[in-house]
Amino acid sequence: MNANFVFDLDGAIAIGADYEREKTEKGIKEKFGIEYFTKHCLYVYNWPYYIFPGYYALFRWLHSKGERILFFSSGTEERNVELVDKLMKMSFGDSASEIGYKIFSRHHCIDTAEMERVESDKYQSCFLGQRKKKLSGIVVHEDELQNTLLIDDDNSYMVKGEEYNFIYIRYCYLYLQDTESIYSDPFHYFHRAYYLAGLFSKMFETMENNKVSLIEAAKYVQIDIEGKELNRDFQYPGIDRTEYYTKGLEILKQFDSTLEFYYE
Numbered sequence: 001m002n003a004n005f006v007f008d009l010d011g012a013i014a015i016g017a018d019y020e021r022e023k024t025e026k027g028i029k030e031k032f033g034i035e036y037f038t039k040h041c042l043y044v045y046n047w048p049y050y051i052f053p054g055y056y057a058l059f060r061w062l063h064s065k066g067e068r069i070l071f072f073s074s075g076t077e078e079r080n081v082e083l084v085d086k087l088m089k090m091s092f093g094d095s096a097s098e099i100g101y102k103i104f105s106r107h108h109c110i111d112t113a114e115m116e117r118v119e120s121d122k123y124q125s126c127f128l129g130q131r132k133k134k135l136s137g138i139v140v141h142e143d144e145l146q147n148t149l150l151i152d153d154d155n156s157y158m159v160k161g162e163e164y165n166f167i168y169i170r171y172c173y174l175y176l177q178d179t180e181s182i183y184s185d186p187f188h189y190f191h192r193a194y195y196l197a198g199l200f201s202k203m204f205e206t207m208e209n210n211k212v213s214l215i216e217a218a219k220y221v222q223i224d225i226e227g228k229e230l231n232r233d234f235q236y237p238g239i240d241r242t243e244y245y246t247k248g249l250e251i252l253k254q255f256d257s258t259l260e261f262y263y264e
Contacts, residue, residue: 002066002067002068002147003067003068003147003148003149003214004067004068004070004139004140004144004147004148004149005062005067005068005069005070005149005151005200006070006071006072006104006133006135006139006148006149006150006151007069007070007071007072007151008071008072008073008133008150008151008152008153008154008157009071009073009075009080009083009084010073010074010075011153011154011171011172011173012151012152012153012169012192013051013052013055013087013193014042014049014050014051014052014083014087015049015050015052015172015173015174015175016047016048016049016050017047017048017049017050021048024050024175024176025037025041025048027176028040028041028050028175028176031176031262032262036053039090040052040053042083042086042087042090043086044079044082044083044086045078045079045082049083050175051087051090052175052190052191052192052193053190053191053193053259053262054191054192054193054194054197054248054249054252054256054259055087055091055193056087056090056091056255056256057193057197057252057253057254057255057256057259058193058196058197058252059088059091059092060091060092060255060256061197061251061252061254061255062200063092063099064255065204068100068101069088069099069101070101070102070103070104070139071084071101071102071103071104072103072104072105072108072133072139072150073103073104073105073106074105074106074109074131074133074157075105075106076105076106077103077105077106077107080103080105081103081105084101084103088101102139104133104138104139106131108133108138108139109131109132109133109157110123110131110132110133110134110159111130111131112124112129112130112131112132113130121160122160123159123160124160125158125159125160125162125163126158126163126230126231126232126234127155127156127158127232128156129154129156129157129158130156131156131157132157132158132159133150133152133157133158133159134159134162135148135150135159135162135165136161136162145162145165145215146213146214146215146216147213147214147215148165148214148215149165149166149167149214149215149218150162150165150166150167151167151169151196152166152167152168152169153168153169153170153171153172154171155168163230164215164216164218164219164223164230165215165218166218167196167199167218167222168222168236168239169192169195169196169239170188170189170192170239172189172192177189177190177263185240186263187242187245187261187263187264188239188240188245190262190263191245191248191249191261191262191263193248193252194244194245194246194248194249194252194259194261195239195244195245195248196248197247197248197249197251197252198243198244198245198246198247198248198251199221199222199238199244199248201247201248201251202221202244202247203217203218203221204217206220206221221238222236222238225238226238245261249261
């Protein structure tokens with residue numbers, strides 16, 4: 001059975017320009033160059049969204065392995081569709097329409113705000129949240145859940161019973177990681193697609209060696225080998241492991257030879 005990789009958009013893959021739109025554009029062009037800017041800036045409803053490097057190659061790699069690519073964002077459907085269509089066109093060119101990707105949006109989220117406490121508790125994991133991105137019955141059939149992952153930078157979307165389907169990447173709302181950034185670790189914040197490639201590679205290896213499902217491999221790689229248990233204080237410490245990023249870059253360069261580390 002092919003695996004399902006369900007990606008969040010905002011903060012995970014793309015950062016929409018803020019009120020300092022001109023300053024951000026100028027900063028990206030100065031630091032990375034015009035060619036980089038053109039490749040990684042997508043306009044949606046005439047507003048710029050900046051794509052973190054490596055995602056186009058990540059999608060091509062997953063597709064080459066026969067995996068399915070889906071998107072689940074709490075943004076509006078109209079915005080999500082245009083952004084994802086352009087994202088996939090950049091990844092696959094004229095073949096994008098043949099990939100069969102799907103897009104889930106805000107109206108697919110389960111809103112627990114108006115629910116009675118007993119009903120809301122059915123969806124609340126150890127990470128509480130108003131909106132929940134439920135996979136089973138909405139994104140995939142129940143029998144596909146063992147081979148489906150949700151990749152998101154906000155763990156409040158995690159659903160009770162689907163905790164080990166969750167792949168966490170650091171919350172991020174700034175694209176440029178400069179000296180004025182609140183982030184003290186730009187290498188790990190910026191190269192999130194590289195991290196995912198390295199992490200997924202470790203999961204695929206675990207599946208093959210241990211004969212386990214994708215979510216069992218995800219639990220093992222993110223939690224078990226760290227000697228931790230999933231609870232409200234869990235920070236996903238593997239995200240700091242540089243070997244995932246270096247392995248990820250090695251994989252992704254096979255699909256885009258121009259990729260590099262943009263921060264030390």
